[in-house]
Amino acid sequence: MLTKNNTRTSLLTYWTTRYLISLCIGLLLLGAGSFWWIRHTTIENRLNLLEYLADETADQVSQSSGGNEFDAFDRRFDNRSRVLNMERPPLLIITDLKGNEIGRGGGRGLRDDNRPGAFQVKLPAEIFANSDSVQKLNPNGTALYAVKAPIKDNSVQTGWVVVMQDEAELAKVNQEYRLLIILLVGLGLLGWLVIYFLSKKIVKPIQEVAHAAASMKDGNYDVKLNSAVKEQEIYDLVTSFQEMTQRLTQLEKLRAELLAGVTHDLKTPVTSISGLIQAVRDGIVTGDERQEFLDITLKEIGRLQNMIADLLDFNSLSAGAFTIHPETCNMNELIHTIIREWRVTQQSEVQCTVSAPEEIIYRETDPLRLQQILINLLNNAAQAMNGKGSIIVSLSESGIDIADTGTGIPEKEQPYIFERFFRGEKKKLKVRGLGLGLPFSRMLAKALGGDLVLRKTSPAGSMFSIIWNNK
CATH class of the missing domain: 3.30.450.220 (LuxQ periplasmic domain, N-terminal subdomain)
Known part of the structure; x- marks a missing residue:
C-alpha cells in the first residue's frame, strides 16, 4: 500500500x-x-x-x-x-x-x-x-x-x-465537563484498542497468504495455511489460495511427468521402428518374419503419427485455429451410426447399447467433431473395463450420457481429469498416450455449444455427459 x-x-x-x-x-x-x-x-x-x-x-x-x-x-x-x-x-x-x-x-x-x-x-x-x-x-x-x-x-x-x-x-x-472529557478519552482509547485487535486478527491470515505467495514465487509450492477462520471472505480467500497451490503443485507434477512421459512415449516407437528396420536391412529376418517386422513397423509408425496428430489437434483447438461445420442432424440416427462404427473397430468383449427416445431429436452440430468426442469417451470406457463390461449411451434433449461398468476414477484424481497431459496412475501403466483425450473432448464440446462433465463415478462405474446449452 x-x-x-x-x-x-x-x-x-x-x-x-x-x-x-x-x-x-x-x-x-x-x-x-x-x-x-x-x-x-x-x-x-x-x-x-x-x-x-x-x-x-x-x-x-x-x-x-x-x-x-x-x-x-x-x-x-x-x-x-x-x-x-x-x-x-x-x-x-x-x-x-x-x-x-x-x-x-x-x-x-x-x-x-x-x-x-x-x-x-x-x-x-x-x-x-x-x-x-x-x-x-x-x-x-x-x-x-x-x-x-x-x-x-x-x-x-x-x-x-x-x-x-x-x-x-x-x-x-x-x-460535568471533566467527566465528559474522561468519557470521550476513554471511548477513544477503547475504540482504538478494539479496532487494533480486530484488525490484527483479520490481517493475520492475509499476511500468511502474502507470505505463502512470496514463497510460491520462489518455487516452493508446499505451503500450509490455517483455514480455521470465522470470517466468510477470509475463509474464501484462504481456501481458494490453498486450492490454487494444490492445482499449481499438480500442474508442476504434470509438467515433470509430461517431459518424462512424452519422451518415453515418443522414444519407444522410434526405438522399436529403428530396431525393426535395421533387422530387415541387415537381413537378420527373411520371408514371412521379414513381412511381420514390416507390419509391426507400420503399426508403430501409426501410433507415432496418432500422438503427433493429437498434439497438433490440441494446439490448433487451443489457439482457435480450427473450423466447425454445423448442420442440422438427426441425433437418433447419428448416435446409432457412430456406435455401430466404433463396435466394428473394437476387438473386445465390451457390450455397447444405445438408449434413445422414440421421437426424433434434431440439433445443429458438427457430426465429425461429435464423433471425435464420443469415440474418445468410448475408448476410455473400454480401457477402464479392460475390454470386458457394458457401456450405455443415452440420448435426450439435454445431452448425451455415456455410462460404463468400469472401476471408476479415484477421488484424488477427479479434479484433474480435464487437465491437459494428466493421466491416472492406473492408465499410465496400461496405455500409452499424452493425456489429451478428455481436455481435447471438452474443448470440442464447448466449441459445439455445450460442455463435457463427469456426472458421477464410483467403483461400479462412471458416467460422462455431453450437455447442450439451450439458447
Missing part, C-alpha cells in the same frame, strides 16, 4: 491509524455537541431555579413589615442560592414599582473591590419595560441574565425583585 511519499506501510498500521483519526474527529464533534448541550441545559435549569428564588423572595418581601428586614432577606437568599452550586451567588436587587432601588444583596462576585459595598452592575431601565420574566443583558460587554418577579400586596404590585447572574457563572459545571 502506497502513501503520499510512495513508501509502503502495513495494512494494520494503515487502517488503525485512519480509524483512530476518524474516531478522534468523531469524538471531537460529539464532545463539542455535548459541551454545548450541557452548557445550554445547565443555564436553563439554573434560570428556572433563579425564577423560583425571585418568586420566593418577592413573597417574603410582600409579607414583611418593613424596617431592617432586608439583611434577613439577603442572608436567606444567600442560603437558598447555594442550591445552585455556583462559586459566586447571584445578585439580588429589590426596587419599587418605578424601578428605584431599595436594596441590594448577594452577588459578591459582582461587587467592585475598589469600592466596598458598591456593585459593578447597574440596573438597566429596559428590564422593567419588557414583560419577559427572564432577560439577557450585555452591559459593559458582560453577558448577564436578569430574572424579575413582582412584589404584590393584596394583589396590588408594589415593586420588583430582580435576580442577576453572569452567563459564565451560570454555565460553569466543571465536574
Whole structure:
C-alpha cells in the first residue's frame, strides 16, 4: 500500500491509524455537541431555579413589615442560592414599582473591590419595560441574565425583585465537563484498542497468504495455511489460495511427468521402428518374419503419427485455429451410426447399447467433431473395463450420457481429469498416450455449444455427459 511519499506501510498500521483519526474527529464533534448541550441545559435549569428564588423572595418581601428586614432577606437568599452550586451567588436587587432601588444583596462576585459595598452592575431601565420574566443583558460587554418577579400586596404590585447572574457563572459545571472529557478519552482509547485487535486478527491470515505467495514465487509450492477462520471472505480467500497451490503443485507434477512421459512415449516407437528396420536391412529376418517386422513397423509408425496428430489437434483447438461445420442432424440416427462404427473397430468383449427416445431429436452440430468426442469417451470406457463390461449411451434433449461398468476414477484424481497431459496412475501403466483425450473432448464440446462433465463415478462405474446449452 502506497502513501503520499510512495513508501509502503502495513495494512494494520494503515487502517488503525485512519480509524483512530476518524474516531478522534468523531469524538471531537460529539464532545463539542455535548459541551454545548450541557452548557445550554445547565443555564436553563439554573434560570428556572433563579425564577423560583425571585418568586420566593418577592413573597417574603410582600409579607414583611418593613424596617431592617432586608439583611434577613439577603442572608436567606444567600442560603437558598447555594442550591445552585455556583462559586459566586447571584445578585439580588429589590426596587419599587418605578424601578428605584431599595436594596441590594448577594452577588459578591459582582461587587467592585475598589469600592466596598458598591456593585459593578447597574440596573438597566429596559428590564422593567419588557414583560419577559427572564432577560439577557450585555452591559459593559458582560453577558448577564436578569430574572424579575413582582412584589404584590393584596394583589396590588408594589415593586420588583430582580435576580442577576453572569452567563459564565451560570454555565460553569466543571465536574460535568471533566467527566465528559474522561468519557470521550476513554471511548477513544477503547475504540482504538478494539479496532487494533480486530484488525490484527483479520490481517493475520492475509499476511500468511502474502507470505505463502512470496514463497510460491520462489518455487516452493508446499505451503500450509490455517483455514480455521470465522470470517466468510477470509475463509474464501484462504481456501481458494490453498486450492490454487494444490492445482499449481499438480500442474508442476504434470509438467515433470509430461517431459518424462512424452519422451518415453515418443522414444519407444522410434526405438522399436529403428530396431525393426535395421533387422530387415541387415537381413537378420527373411520371408514371412521379414513381412511381420514390416507390419509391426507400420503399426508403430501409426501410433507415432496418432500422438503427433493429437498434439497438433490440441494446439490448433487451443489457439482457435480450427473450423466447425454445423448442420442440422438427426441425433437418433447419428448416435446409432457412430456406435455401430466404433463396435466394428473394437476387438473386445465390451457390450455397447444405445438408449434413445422414440421421437426424433434434431440439433445443429458438427457430426465429425461429435464423433471425435464420443469415440474418445468410448475408448476410455473400454480401457477402464479392460475390454470386458457394458457401456450405455443415452440420448435426450439435454445431452448425451455415456455410462460404463468400469472401476471408476479415484477421488484424488477427479479434479484433474480435464487437465491437459494428466493421466491416472492406473492408465499410465496400461496405455500409452499424452493425456489429451478428455481436455481435447471438452474443448470440442464447448466449441459445439455445450460442455463435457463427469456426472458421477464410483467403483461400479462412471458416467460422462455431453450437455447442450439451450439458447
